[in-house]
Amino acid sequence: MTQRIAISRRDLLAQEQGTIIKEWGGKIPICLVFPNTYYVGMSNLGFQVLYRILNSLPEVVCERAFLPHALNRREHTMNNQHLVSLESGRPLAHFQIVAFSIPFENDYPNLLTILQRARIPLKSLERNSRDPLIVAGGAAVSLNPEPLASFVDLFFIGEGEEAVIDFLRVFQEAGNNKTALLIEACRLAGVYCPSLYEASYNEEGRLREFQPLKNSAAPQQVKRQWLKDLVTSGSAILTQGTEFKEMFLMELSRGCPRKCRFCAVRTIYSPFRNRRMDNLLQESDLGLAQGKRIGLVGSALGDYPGFNDLCRHIINKGGTVSVSSLRADAITEERAELLAASRQRTVTMAPEAGTERLRAVVAKGLTDEEIFDAVERLARHGIRNLKLYFIIGLPTETGEDIEGIITLAKRIRHHMAKGGRRIGDITLSIAPFVPKAWTPFQWHPFADVKDLKKKIAALKKGAAKIPRCRVLHDLPKWGYVQTLLSMGDRRVAEILLRVQETNGDWAAALRNSYINPDFWVYREKKEDEVFPWAFIDHGMNKDNLWKEYQKAVKCHG
Numbered sequence: 328m329t330q331r332i333a334i335s336r337r338d339l340l341a342q343e344q345g346t347i348i349k350e351w352g353g354k355i356p357i358c359l360v361f362p363n364t365y366y367v368g369m370s371n372l373g374f375q376v377l378y379r380i381l382n383s384l385p386e387v388v389c390e391r392a393f394l395p396h397a398l399n400r401r402e403h404t405m406n407n408q409h410l411v412s413l414e415s416g417r418p419l420a421h422f423q424i425v426a427f428s429i430p431f432e433n434d435y436p437n438l439l440t441i442l443q444r445a446r447i448p449l450k451s452l453e454r455n456s457r458d459p460l461i462v463a464g465g466a467a468v469s470l471n472p473e474p475l476a477s478f479v480d481l482f483f484i485g486e487g488e489e490a491v492i493d494f495l496r497v498f499q500e501a502g503n504n505k506t507a508l509l510i511e512a513c514r515l516a517g518v519y520c521p522s523l524y525e526a527s528y529n530e531e532g533r534l535r536e537f538q539p540l541k542n543s544a545a546p547q548q549v550k551r552q553w554l555k556d557l558v559t560s561g562s563a564i565l566t567q568g569t570e571f572k573e574m575f576l577m578e579l580s581r582g583c584p585r586k587c588r589f590c591a592v593r594t595i596y597s598p599f600r601n602r603r604m605d606n607l608l609q610e611s612d613l614g615l616a617q618g619k620r621i622g623l624v625g626s627a628l629g630d631y632p633g634f635n636d637l638c639r640h641i642i643n644k645g646g647t648v649s650v651s652s653l654r655a656d657a658i659t660e661e662r663a664e665l666l667a668a669s670r671q672r673t674v675t676m677a678p679e680a681g682t683e684r685l686r687a688v689v690a691k692g693l694t695d696e697e698i699f700d701a702v703e704r705l706a707r708h709g710i711r712n713l714k715l716y717f718i719i720g721l722p723t724e725t726g727e728d729i730e731g732i733i734t735l736a737k738r739i740r741h742h743m744a745k746g747g748r749r750i751g752d753i754t755l756s757i758a759p760f761v762p763k764a765w766t767p768f769q770w771h772p773f774a775d776v777k778d779l780k781k782k783i784a785a786l787k788k789g790a791a792k793i794p795r796c797r798v799l800h801d802l803p804k805w806g807y808v809q810t811l812l813s814m815g816d817r818r819v820a821e822i823l824l825r826v827q828e829t830n831g832d833w834a835a836a837l838r839n840s841y842i843n844p845d846f847w848v849y850r851e852k853k854e855d856e857v858f859p860w861a862f863i864d865h866g867m868n869k870d871n872l873w874k875e876y877q878k879a880v881k882c883h884g
């Protein structure tokens with residue numbers, strides 16, 4: 328859901344609790360930018376946490392900026408306005424550092440739009456010492472920053488909260504000398520300066536080599552950083568202008584102990600870390616004191632050891648909890664009861680595939696029976712609405728797996744209605760498979776867009792025959808774009824520039840580009856493929872990932 332109306336900067340500030348306003352004098356001004364609207368950005372817990380951490384540093388003043396709402400964008404263009412920060416209304420170009428937090432690949436074009444509206448030259452090479460330093464971090468760029476390599480001066484790979492302190496020291500020492508800054512900064516753990524590397528390609532256009540420039544101190548491998556202690560992870564600012572306006576969000580854990588083969592969570596957030604219980608109890612009390620529902624955030628909520636105790640603590644204090652999603656095999660009788668006591672009306676689970684065979688291919692480790700047991704437990708406690716996530720276009724998928732989604736939904740409906748219980752709504756949420764860096768499926772191509780459309784049509788037809796069952800789906804064309812940005816190397820910058828020139832018209836940009844996007848999207852890669860992200864050390868072994876890919880497609884195919 329998105330915000331439908333454009334709200335002025337002053338009105339946005341007026342409805343916030345927790346805004347940090349600092350004096351600029353003598354501090355390093357950083358504009359923290361979310362490359363999407365205020366509504367989307369402020370719904371992102373990671374962005375909020377970063378805002379609080381940066382402002383906790385005495386030498387920094389951190390303000391925020393977002394992609395202007397579509398209505399504001401028209402007004403901006405008409406009045407030739409510069410994009411400004413939320414807190415002080417200063418143009419982005421007046422900050423020393425503009426820092427993008429980028430969780431999703433499909434927001435990459437917005438980075439260019441924001442730079443353009445801020446009157447900052449798009450390409451790093453075109454900027455001079457009077458321009459702000461452009462830095463970026465976040466899940467998407469920590470997996471593969473290369474499509475943005477021409478536009479960003481420096482990336483933080485992984486959780487950069489600790490690296491940022493060393494970086495700011497280097498930044499201050501370098502003064503206005505960007506070259507000196509990059510040379511020093513690239514020595515810091517987790518910092519990647521793309522201009523200090525060069526790529527070469529073979530005749531087919533495949534990446535041959537990716538190396539640091541000779542005589543530069545840039546490392547061969549950039550090690551992803553991760554935090555040992557997840558202390559500050561709750562909502563920093565409460566506002567009506569977010570998806571979670573009634574909620575106080577708390578991160579329980581980061582990463583996931585499971586190893587689903589399509590999923591990048593195990594790459595980007597490993598190792599799996601739980602927050603301390605005493606810390607969470609304290610933070611939940613803070614949220615309760617503000618009269619908020621407590622939103623529990625994490626990829627593996629059911630694996631948090633104190634999950635039941637924490638929920639009970641909140642409920643006993645008169646509060647309620649909301650969970651984003653739970654694995655079916657984590658929904659015990661006690662948890663179903665706790666969710667019901669929290670008035671959770673809909674529970675989200677992710678079977679990912681319609682058949683047990685395909686679930687084995689992706690290593691989901693979930694049987695039909697486990698899903699039905701969870702549904703029955705929830706229904707016994709009065710929770711009858713389900714949202715079920717499925718991925719289509721997975722390796723080895725057949726027509727039977729697509730039919731399997733409808734069959735599974737029918738059987739779920741049957742289990743829900745057992746004993747004459749009232750049935751609820753079932754939403755099948757369908758997304759195309761997008762290959763991700765450093766997963767066993769990184770070699771696998773994106774499915775044909777036309778085939779994906781046919782599969783979605785078949786799912787809609789099948790769901791229409793099930794009472795109170797509907798299909799929500801991502802558009803395959805956006806899956807294609809996401810794959811391009813997820814798999815692409817630095818040459819993809821050319822396409823991003825065309826998207827910018829055509830005001831976001833991807834079809835025209837792809838048509839007119841001299842490079843063929845299908846090369847990254849539809850090509851099945853060989854074992855020896857040199858990936859653009861090979862220089863990032865996630866602690867994973869490429870040979871093991873290949874073996875796992877082969878096991879998936881050969882043993883279960």
Ligand code: SF4
Pocket residue numbers: 583584585586587590591592593626627654
């Ligand atoms: S899909 Fe879910 S359960 Fe599987 S690895 Fe990713 S976060 Fe964990």
